[in-house]
Amino acid sequence: MRWGIAGYGWVARDHMAPGIAAAGGTIAAVADPSPAARDRASAAGIAAYDSVEAMIAAGGCDIVYVAAPNDAHLAPVRTAAAAGMPVLCEKPIAASLADAEAMAAAVGSTLYGTAFDQRHHPAHRAIAEAIAAGEIGRPVAVRIVYACWVDPLWSPDGAAHDNWRVDPARAGGGAVIDLALHGLDLAERLLHEPITALLIQLQRRIHAYSADDGGVLAGRTASGVLFQSHVAYNCAEVLPRRRLEVLGEHGLIVATDTMGQTAGGSVVRRCARSGAETPIAFDTGRSPFAAQAAAFMAAVRGGAHDFSMPRDIALMRVFDAAYQEAILCL
Known part of the structure; x- marks a missing residue:
């Protein structure tokens, strides 16, 4: 296509x-x-x-x-x-x-x-399948850390770059609107239910721009699963900064270095009874962008898909209400 x-x-x-x-x-x-x-x-x-x-x-x-x-x-x-x-x-x-x-x-x-490319990451698809199969029992909480370093002069390749992501007028905010929505959407896809309540705290801590450079989010789904996320533009990239956890009544799934644009990372499931860890296999060579493109082309051809403007706009409304309130306290 x-x-x-x-x-x-x-x-x-x-x-x-x-x-x-x-x-x-x-x-x-x-x-x-x-x-x-x-x-x-x-x-x-x-x-x-x-x-x-x-x-x-x-x-x-x-x-x-x-x-x-x-x-x-x-x-x-x-x-x-x-x-x-x-x-x-x-x-x-x-x-x-x-x-x-x-x-x-x-x-x-x-x-x-x-x-929302993160919903298509092969690791996250594998996690969704494990949850649906009951491998950790009833989900209790989703916890995400998704952070990076974006200073005022940030450039992806060292060349001159239009860094509009730190301009609230063009981006709609800063680190939180850029990174947190990935986690919110991913949580909804993993749990197959919407996030219905959300609170956000923002910071403008390290960088000299008017946008937020970090934030924490706390929420819950319709059935009561808790959601927690820390996102940031003020975390050095050599530090641990990409982690996804899904806690269930019978175990914990931990994904390391899967949140992001590239392929790879690792996923393990830890048993709540024995503490034993078992790797969860997934395609480590396929990027979330490749998986996303394939999914959208399949949808264009008439295949089953999970793209939905009504669902996405509903999430945007929940996010915006919490974000606008958080801005007042920044």
């Missing part, structure tokens, strides 16, 4: 594009207002346009993937949906709840997915 990418930045270029290729898709075109981004696409042999409208009008795309800054999601999603083209949009849905609601209204019956 042929993909058109709206916003050819770091994530699209270095992670999603290789993921699409690994899943058997092709990058047919790129739309980006930045001449430098278009030049990079052209150098890779990809047709480049300065607008999504021009890219779609040129034909040759079956799917649109939106990876523009968060405040620029609405227009390309609306354009793709109006053309009846399936659209996969990076998380968060938008920088503001108002834009997210407008996107939900615009999508209509068009196939839409929010690019």
